[in-house]
Amino acid sequence: MPFKNISSLVNHNEMTGFCAQKAKEIFDQQMQANYAAIDRMFSVLLFIEWLSGIITALLLSPTAWEGVSSSPHIHVLVSIWLGLAIVALPIGMAWLAPGATTTRHTIAIGQILMTALLIHLTGGRLETHFLIFGSLTFLAFYTDWTVLLTASILVALDHILRGIYLPFSVYGVTYVEPWRWMEHSAWVVFADIFLVNRCIMDIKERWRVAERQAKLEMTNEIIESEVVHRTFQVTQSEERFRNLCMSVPMVIFESDKDGGWEVVGMPWFQLTSSPISRGKEWWTLLVEVDRDRTLESWKLALRQGTEWAQEFRIRTDSGEVKWVRGKAVPYSTGGTSSRRLIGTLEDITDRRDLEDNSRKMMLMNQRDDFMAMLANDLKNPIVGSNRVLSMLTEGKIGSLAKEHQQLLVKLIEGNDELLGMIEHIISVYRYDRDVDADEFENANIANLIKDSIKQFSTALADRNIKLLINIGDEDALCVKGNNESIRIVLVNLMDNALKFTPENGTIEILAHRQEDSVMLKINNSGSRIEGEQRSKLFERPITGEEGSGYLPKVGLGLYMCRQIVDAHKGQISCSSDSQQGTTFIISLPHNHARETSFMPV
Amino acid sequence: MFALQNKPTHKVLAVILFAVAYLGWIAMIVTGHMVLFEYEFSSGPFCNTKRIWPIKAKLQFVGEKQNIVMFIHPMCPCTGASVTEFQYLLREAGAKAVGKVVVMMPPKYESDWSTQPIMSTIRRIRHVSITNDPDGSEAQKFGAETSGHVFVYDGRGVLQFSGGITGMRGHEGDNANFQKAETALRARQSSLLQTPVFGCSLR
Known part of the structure; x- marks a missing residue:
């Protein structure tokens, strides 16, 4: 193989294995293509030579004569048939097996034989001998010096054999010296030296070209691979960016040169419920009161290329008003004409609501503090007044008429009630602020009931009110809570029941476990509370109906009860009808831990 | 012929056919050359020739030359x-x-x-x-x-x-x-x- 021959001539150390392999592939392809092309060229050349031989024979020796009679000359027949025989196989192989090593060597043999025939047909003319060198030159087109070797060996063999047996047919003389073939062959060798050298140089050049092309292709492959890799990275980056834009809980937008927006991602739709995401249509979403200032600041930032920050409201497609904070920074893609703003939109409705609530809470706390302070301040003169009144009724200052004493007693009672109310007010406001679920402990409802009713025994007896207590398993009535708070609830409810129960009436207290709750019911046989009033019993502030006394009821007790029950994650309600009377029902979560701790091991 | 080279058996067959064709080609060329040279070296018949100028010939003999x-x-x-x-x-x-x-x-x-x-x-x-x-x-x-x-x-x-x-x-x-x-x-x-x-x- 020519490649194997040339391989030893080329320094492969300079090439990497892959590049050398690639260069070999390219080189082989090019050489194969060259061989095939030259094969086909020779097939045409041999055909022309065959025709030339026939024409030559027809021109120079068309007929053989015997006297006046003639017949086709054997040269004509030989040029046709022998010529055909010579060119048939090379031409056939050139088309059946182009590029094969055997093909070009067969062609070389055919070419030399055809040249010899032409020389013979022209009567051994010296000029025709030049075709030998022409043939070698043509064969050198293969750049395969072994083909030249085959042709040259054939020429030498022809001269040797004919020199021995038919010297006149090749040398034109009947006697030749034994070394004469060497003289003829030497000229062929002389030509071969240059042609073979040319072949080797040509192969080297082709190898270098193949090597360069291999390196180029390898570089291209590396570049293409890098491009694919980078493209993949860019795609991934874009995907990441897209996902980020889609996932980030804010709208990312880019302004166009007219001040419109191009919005990226779904958050825009989530924010506005509007499919509009381009151009100036977003202006229409601005709430009227915010529109002018928002657009003015936006256009100014766009015109001056400065940062933009604005909080404004938009009205979504569903009619909901949302607070939005828009921020944008300028960026330029070259020149002032391509100045843009890129920024974000954030839904701050919750934050604004929180701020509003905080503000309201602060105001309420201020009010509560004021009320507590006011109550406290009110308490002092009343206590002072009661002391003076007590001293008057006790006669420490002087004796009073019985009617006067009774009036003073009533006044003291009124003051006490007023003090109680003030205490309630103070307790309510204190409880609103100070309740802390972390301080809850185990509270037994049964014990708290027993403890609470003690203070009402005298009042119950005075008014002949019957108190019925129905408590189930006492140990099962444990809740997690603040004992004092729950006691306040019970006292308030008992106090209420006592107030609204007529003389000789009945108050019934029931407590039992119901699934995960402890149920407490306090029923009185008092008058019915209307439904509308019932729904407002636990609200603050409320003024109830006038009681038997002359002071109106402020109703803060029930509000405080609800606050305490709510803090214990319980529920409080009220039912009332003319037959059953009025019942306050409290449900508090049962304290499992406590119960478990009592369970025998 | 060369399309048969895909299988080993076909390759052997192709080589044999190619060798036969090659031998036939060489035989034809050798035969052709033999026929050619046989003709080229075939001379006319030898004939009895008198050693003196034919007296009856119209062609005049130039004496002393x-x-x-x-x-x-x-x-x-x-x-x-x-x-x-x-x-x-x-x-x-x-x-x-x-x-x-x-x-x-x-x-x-x-x-x-x-x-x-x-x-x-x-x-x-x-x-x-x-x-x-x-x-x-x-x-x-x-x-x-x-x-x-x-x-x-x-x-x-x-x-x-x-x-x-x-x-x-x-x-x-x-x-x-x-x-x-x-x-x-x-x-x-x-x-x-x-x-x-x-x-x-x-x-």
Whole structure:
């Protein structure tokens, strides 16, 4: 193989294995293509030579004569048939097996034989001998010096054999010296030296070209691979960016040169419920009161290329008003004409609501503090007044008429009630602020009931009110809570029941476990509370109906009860009808831990 | 054939077919060359030749000079080579010889044959006389049967050489036949020197 021959001539150390392999592939392809092309060229050349031989024979020796009679000359027949025989196989192989090593060597043999025939047909003319060198030159087109070797060996063999047996047919003389073939062959060798050298140089050049092309292709492959890799990275980056834009809980937008927006991602739709995401249509979403200032600041930032920050409201497609904070920074893609703003939109409705609530809470706390302070301040003169009144009724200052004493007693009672109310007010406001679920402990409802009713025994007896207590398993009535708070609830409810129960009436207290709750019911046989009033019993502030006394009821007790029950994650309600009377029902979560701790091991 | 090389069995078959074709090709070429050279080296028949100038010949003998006579067929492709060698022979002989070319020229074909390029070539040779032999009688008198037959007579009319002066049909160049004719020119020979004649038949 020519490649194997040339391989030893080329320094492969300079090439990497892959590049050398690639260069070999390219080189082989090019050489194969060259061989095939030259094969086909020779097939045409041999055909022309065959025709030339026939024409030559027809021109120079068309007929053989015997006297006046003639017949086709054997040269004509030989040029046709022998010529055909010579060119048939090379031409056939050139088309059946182009590029094969055997093909070009067969062609070389055919070419030399055809040249010899032409020389013979022209009567051994010296000029025709030049075709030998022409043939070698043509064969050198293969750049395969072994083909030249085959042709040259054939020429030498022809001269040797004919020199021995038919010297006149090749040398034109009947006697030749034994070394004469060497003289003829030497000229062929002389030509071969240059042609073979040319072949080797040509192969080297082709190898270098193949090597360069291999390196180029390898570089291209590396570049293409890098491009694919980078493209993949860019795609991934874009995907990441897209996902980020889609996932980030804010709208990312880019302004166009007219001040419109191009919005990226779904958050825009989530924010506005509007499919509009381009151009100036977003202006229409601005709430009227915010529109002018928002657009003015936006256009100014766009015109001056400065940062933009604005909080404004938009009205979504569903009619909901949302607070939005828009921020944008300028960026330029070259020149002032391509100045843009890129920024974000954030839904701050919750934050604004929180701020509003905080503000309201602060105001309420201020009010509560004021009320507590006011109550406290009110308490002092009343206590002072009661002391003076007590001293008057006790006669420490002087004796009073019985009617006067009774009036003073009533006044003291009124003051006490007023003090109680003030205490309630103070307790309510204190409880609103100070309740802390972390301080809850185990509270037994049964014990708290027993403890609470003690203070009402005298009042119950005075008014002949019957108190019925129905408590189930006492140990099962444990809740997690603040004992004092729950006691306040019970006292308030008992106090209420006592107030609204007529003389000789009945108050019934029931407590039992119901699934995960402890149920407490306090029923009185008092008058019915209307439904509308019932729904407002636990609200603050409320003024109830006038009681038997002359002071109106402020109703803060029930509000405080609800606050305490709510803090214990319980529920409080009220039912009332003319037959059953009025019942306050409290449900508090049962304290499992406590119960478990009592369970025998 | 080469498409069969895909399978090992087919490859062997292809190699065998290729070898057979190659051998057949070589055989055809060898056979063709053998036929060719057989023809090229086939000479005309040897004939009995009188050693003195034929008395009845119309062709005039020039006394005291060597007379070199060549018989040709103007249409024979081999005549060209013979005429060339004839010129060399005359040059070798120099002024002591005269050349005579007897051209087979049947009257029926004279108009065509006499205009052949070879006739112009002969006419351009110095000291050569051309004689037409319409009926072949002169050739018969000299005993010439093949185109290119050369007779060398010495100054006394004794035949010194008879035969062809080319090595093979239609091929010019130094050859043994020419050398014999040269030998006959240089000195009288005790015996007639004869060579084969390569050319077309004159009869």
